[in-house]
Amino acid sequence: MLAPIFHILPLTTIRRRRVLPVNGKVLVRAGQKVTSREVIAETLLTPEHITVDIARGLGVAPKRVAEFLERAIGDEVAQDGILAKRSGLTSRVVRAPQAGRVVAVSGGQILLEITNQPYKLRSGMPGDVASVEPERGAVIETTGVWVQGVWGNGRLNYGSLTNIADNPDHVLTPKDLDVTQRGSVLLAGHCFQAACLDEAAEIGLKGLILGSMAPNLVLKALNMPYPIIILDGFGPQAMNSAAYTLLSTNVSRETTVNAQPLDHFLGQRPEIIISLESTQGGRVPRDIDKFAEQQKVRILRAPHTGKIATITAIVPGLTRFPSGLRLPAADVELDGGKKTLVPLANIEVLG
Amino acid sequence: MISLNLETDSLLAMEIGSISTRALLFDTVEGRYRFLAAGIAPTTANAPLHDVSEGVRLAMDQLQRITGRKFISADEQLIMPSTPLGEGVDIFASTISAGQPLRILAIGLLDKVSLDSIRHLVGTINAHIVRTISLNDGLRAESQIDAILQTRPDVVIIAGGTNQGASRSVLNMVNALGMALHLMPEEIKPEVLYVGNESIAENVSSFLEPLTHFWMAPNIRPTLETELLGPAEIKLTEIFRKIQTRKVLGVQELDTWSGGKLLPTSSAFGRVIRFLSKVYDVKKGVLGLDVGASATTVATAHAGQLRVNVVPQLGMGVGLPSLLDHHKLEEITRWLPLEVPDEQVVNYLHNKPLYPASLPATQEDLAIEQAVARTIMRTAFAESQPGFPQDMPLVGSHYLLDPILISGSVIAQAPSLAQSLLMILDGIEPVGISRIILDKNNITPALGAAASLNSVLAVQVLDSNSYVNMGTVVAPIGKARHGSSVIRVKVQYDTGQENAVDVKFGTIKLIPLPPGRIAQLHLQPLQRFDIGMGGRGKSGRLRVVGGTFGVIIDARGRPLTLPKSPERRRELLNSWYRALKV
Numbered sequence: 001m002l003a004p005i006f007h008i009l010p011l012t013t014i015r016r017r018r019v020l021p022v023n024g025k026v027l028v029r030a031g032q033k034v035t036s037r038e039v040i041a042e043t044l045l046t047p048e049h050i051t052v053d054i055a056r057g058l059g060v061a062p063k064r065v066a067e068f069l070e071r072a073i074g075d076e077v078a079q080d081g082i083l084a085k086r087s088g089l090t091s092r093v094v095r096a097p098q099a100g101r102v103v104a105v106s107g108g109q110i111l112l113e114i115t116n117q118p119y120k121l122r123s124g125m126p127g128d129v130a131s132v133e134p135e136r137g138a139v140i141e142t143t144g145v146w147v148q149g150v151w152g153n154g155r156l157n158y159g160s161l162t163n164i165a166d167n168p169d170h171v172l173t174p175k176d177l178d179v180t181q182r183g184s185v186l187l188a189g190h191c192f193q194a195a196c197l198d199e200a201a202e203i204g205l206k207g208l209i210l211g212s213m214a215p216n217l218v219l220k221a222l223n224m225p226y227p228i229i230i231l232d233g234f235g236p237q238a239m240n241s242a243a244y245t246l247l248s249t250n251v252s253r254e255t256t257v258n259a260q261p262l263d264h265f266l267g268q269r270p271e272i273i274i275s276l277e278s279t280q281g282g283r284v285p286r287d288i289d290k291f292a293e294q295q296k297v298r299i300l301r302a303p304h305t306g307k308i309a310t311i312t313a314i315v316p317g318l319t320r321f322p323s324g325l326r327l328p329a330a331d332v333e334l335d336g337g338k339k340t341l342v343p344l345a346n347i348e349v350l351g
Numbered sequence: 352m353i354s355l356n357l358e359t360d361s362l363l364a365m366e367i368g369s370i371s372t373r374a375l376l377f378d379t380v381e382g383r384y385r386f387l388a389a390g391i392a393p394t395t396a397n398a399p400l401h402d403v404s405e406g407v408r409l410a411m412d413q414l415q416r417i418t419g420r421k422f423i424s425a426d427e428q429l430i431m432p433s434t435p436l437g438e439g440v441d442i443f444a445s446t447i448s449a450g451q452p453l454r455i456l457a458i459g460l461l462d463k464v465s466l467d468s469i470r471h472l473v474g475t476i477n478a479h480i481v482r483t484i485s486l487n488d489g490l491r492a493e494s495q496i497d498a499i500l501q502t503r504p505d506v507v508i509i510a511g512g513t514n515q516g517a518s519r520s521v522l523n524m525v526n527a528l529g530m531a532l533h534l535m536p537e538e539i540k541p542e543v544l545y546v547g548n549e550s551i552a553e554n555v556s557s558f559l560e561p562l563t564h565f566w567m568a569p570n571i572r573p574t575l576e577t578e579l580l581g582p583a584e585i586k587l588t589e590i591f592r593k594i595q596t597r598k599v600l601g602v603q604e605l606d607t608w609s610g611g612k613l614l615p616t617s618s619a620f621g622r623v624i625r626f627l628s629k630v631y632d633v634k635k636g637v638l639g640l641d642v643g644a645s646a647t648t649v650a651t652a653h654a655g656q657l658r659v660n661v662v663p664q665l666g667m668g669v670g671l672p673s674l675l676d677h678h679k680l681e682e683i684t685r686w687l688p689l690e691v692p693d694e695q696v697v698n699y700l701h702n703k704p705l706y707p708a709s710l711p712a713t714q715e716d717l718a719i720e721q722a723v724a725r726t727i728m729r730t731a732f733a734e735s736q737p738g739f740p741q742d743m744p745l746v747g748s749h750y751l752l753d754p755i756l757i758s759g760s761v762i763a764q765a766p767s768l769a770q771s772l773l774m775i776l777d778g779i780e781p782v783g784i785s786r787i788i789l790d791k792n793n794i795t796p797a798l799g800a801a802a803s804l805n806s807v808l809a810v811q812v813l814d815s816n817s818y819v820n821m822g823t824v825v826a827p828i829g830k831a832r833h834g835s836s837v838i839r840v841k842v843q844y845d846t847g848q849e850n851a852v853d854v855k856f857g858t859i860k861l862i863p864l865p866p867g868r869i870a871q872l873h874l875q876p877l878q879r880f881d882i883g884m885g886g887r888g889k890s891g892r893l894r895v896v897g898g899t900f901g902v903i904i905d906a907r908g909r910p911l912t913l914p915k916s917p918e919r920r921r922e923l924l925n926s927w928y929r930a931l932k933v
Contacts, residue, residue: 111530216697233701265397300706323717324717325766327712
């Protein structure tokens with residue numbers, strides 16, 4: 001049976017193809033070092049337009065407008081720049097109401113694309129530009145720590161990693177937060193208080209890593225100016241021990257929190273990346289696997305939600321669970337030695 | 352090449368769901384078509400593979416192991432037609448509901464007229480309208496252009512103007528769309544479907560055809576009073592197929608194997624419901640309801656008139672947190688037969704979308720899942736009712752439905768059929784007399800897809816024991832005191848044995864009638880209750896065929912009301928469940 005994989009890796013090669021949704025301008029070159037917030041490409045993704053009625057402005061019939069145009073399709077024009085001019089005794093001029101680019105002329109009117117802020121595509125992780133795709137983007141590569149999460153608030157930033165969770169069960173309170181953490185990324189356990197999120201914004205955190213969060217904080221978290229990543233799920237649950245152990249041993253390292261939303265279709269998950277100088281490239285992570293004995297897995301649902309375990313046997317046939325469902329299952333040993341049965345549908349392989 | 356030997360054609364059907372891929376084998380047994388076996392594997396349309404082929408191969412491998420029949424040749428090709436050695440199949444059909452819903456931009460004249468018709472049209476497939484533009488918006492042309500550019504839809508559908516009706520306003524909006532298309536990069540240009548005023552169709556076509564992939568179908572609103580969706584549905588299905596084959600690897604091959612007839616799962620499901628409406632009692636409508644992982648499909652038909660409504664983001668996986676945007680938590684938790692803290696239910700609604708393929712292992716998780724399934728069924732059913740076919744028979748404000756066909760793993764694969772039945776009764780609240788059919792193997796879309804290739808097969812399988820006939824529900828409606836009798840049922844079995852029972856308001860009572868056995872029922876509503884046999888208090892006779900639960904007298908009243916006290920409510924829910932244990 002195909003096994004889903006989630007990644008908690010101490011040293012791996014991380015490669016990301018980062019491209020614009022439409023053609024634009026690439027701002028980096030192959031071999032260049034980039035930070036996670038560095039803009040690697042940009043384009044005008046949501047252009048705005050205005051129509052300028054040239055025929056009316058010049059007082060001519062629409063079909064005669066072409067005779068008087070001072071700008072062609074594709075031309076840039078500054079605010080108040082001349083779009084069309086009729087000379088003679090009754091000379092008239094039509095000017096651009098805003099700076100922009102002429103994109104169409106039709107029916108005696110000019111369609112002007114207004115110059116507005118371009119969409120900026122950021123690197124999303126620190127590393128080297130491995131290759132460039134002209135007009136679209138680049139492939140960024142690094143080696144280091146890679147931890148995937150399950151929910152993110154869509155923000156991206158980086159800072160030095162600070163651990164305020166003395167164990168994976170830690171519950172974040174406003175008292176845990178103070179100005180000395182300004183500019184850092186906090187490893188912080190479970191959060192159920194809105195005040196914590198506000199306080200974190202107040203002191204200028206660059207990122208918040210949680211094992212879990214109360215669901216009623218979702219809307220607030222989405223509006224926070226810093227990235228928030230949840231590694232395990234919603235409701236009170238401890239951070240999985242594999243992620244906690246790995247992250248808590250990387251304190252003070254520059255840590256990127258890319259809290260991009262989970263997208264099952266694209267395979268996009270929120271993630272934490274800590275670049276490490278390594279003479280050996282870490283192994284390239286697997287994307288897909290099959291369930292097998294001795295695999296480390298994470299349990300996704302009750303009664304052992306978030307626990308890390310090792311598969312000791314794949315149980316043949318179907319197993320009846322307390323719910324009454326008969327499902328393909330595995331015998332697993334939880335960290336700590338307890339043995340239990342879990343449905344294969346409820347585990348992910350730690351890859 | 353498709354074989355036309357209707358006597359012996361075997362069928363392999365592939366259903367690509369958002370979570371599972373099913374390979375379903377149908378063949379003749381003792382001269383009649385039967386569903387034989389299914390191979391199931393995870394769908395691989397999503398990351399990391401982005402190719403349905405691996406899931407298809409794994410599902411076929413499993414089917415091959417179960418049946419001992421070989422389907423794929425050494426060179427990885429489907430063996431079709433079947434060989435004298437019994438390898439391969441004669442026909443192949445495929446349906447798909449995996450992949451992201453299509454993003455639709457709807458352009459129409461009036462919100463309550465042409466845009467409503469586009470909404471009905473879009474409801475037939477897994478798609479959602481991401482933006483509408485109409486005269487009601489009062490947008491200037493440049494704002495319309497910007498809206499189109501920012502939306503970046505997969506498909507633009509333009510409607511508006513009755514035939515010979517408004518044309519200038521439609522052309523103005525087409526002009527804005529043309530401008531936007533002119534400005535779009537080639538790789539993101541949408542498919543455009545025009546279903547508006549036919550008198551200007553030629554103008555629209557000549558203007559838009561050079562700019563993008565242009566499609567046209569007859570006006571979906573030829574007059575203000577009439578709506579004509581059929582031809583536009585066919586075109587939209589073609590567009591869906593084209594986009595899916597482009598977006599999801601491996602779909603092209605499935606389409607080729609199925610002779611270019613790959614269908615959206617919802618369309619195939621709807622075909623079966625329409626067929627049933629032609630062969631069953633015209634005094635009632637037919638309902639099909641499929642609770643999927645990413646969407647719920649409600650198909651209703653009456654005398655051949657079909658309406659399909661796919662409610663995207665309303666499934667047992669994605670979109671669950673938004674249930675709380677439209678429902679109070681109590682609307683879900685009131686269905687819990689055991690004590691579960693509210694927080695646990697809210698956490699479930701947020702965690703399940705993170706792992707949509709996960710399954711309940713504990714009793715509490717199962718109870719939550721089944722409570723959510725009831726809420727989803729009730730929501731989808733209620734949302735779809737305004738679009739039901741015209742002239743669907745009613746008793747009061749309740750539709751008369753017979754049969755009711757239900758599919759979806761959460762119901763069909765419940766640990767017991769009693770749980771399945773109770774979810775259906777609570778989720779639909781049927782009234783009058785309805786047969787309940789459970790599609791335990793999720794074969795309905797396959798039959799719909801196969802119907803155009805081998806109609807005999809579809810008819811015979813529908814008539815076989817491949818479905819679970821749960822029984823006939825009799826649900827009287829009216830007002831009475833709890834505990835007072837509201838219906839008297841006399842049963843005359845085919846053995847000559849007779850039985851009579853009075854059923855009290857607020858209870859469910861089973862009258863045993865094993866599958867295949869036949870009985871005559873005499874139903875006599877009391878206290879002027881209505882069972883859909885001609886009016887309040889009207890009694891009647893009918894012949895029923897047995898099912899797993901025989902005859903189910905659901906005298907709980909409509910709408911169902913549950914006690915406010917959690918303890919009393921749980922006690923009542925459990926008593927109903929006990930009443931269904933056979």
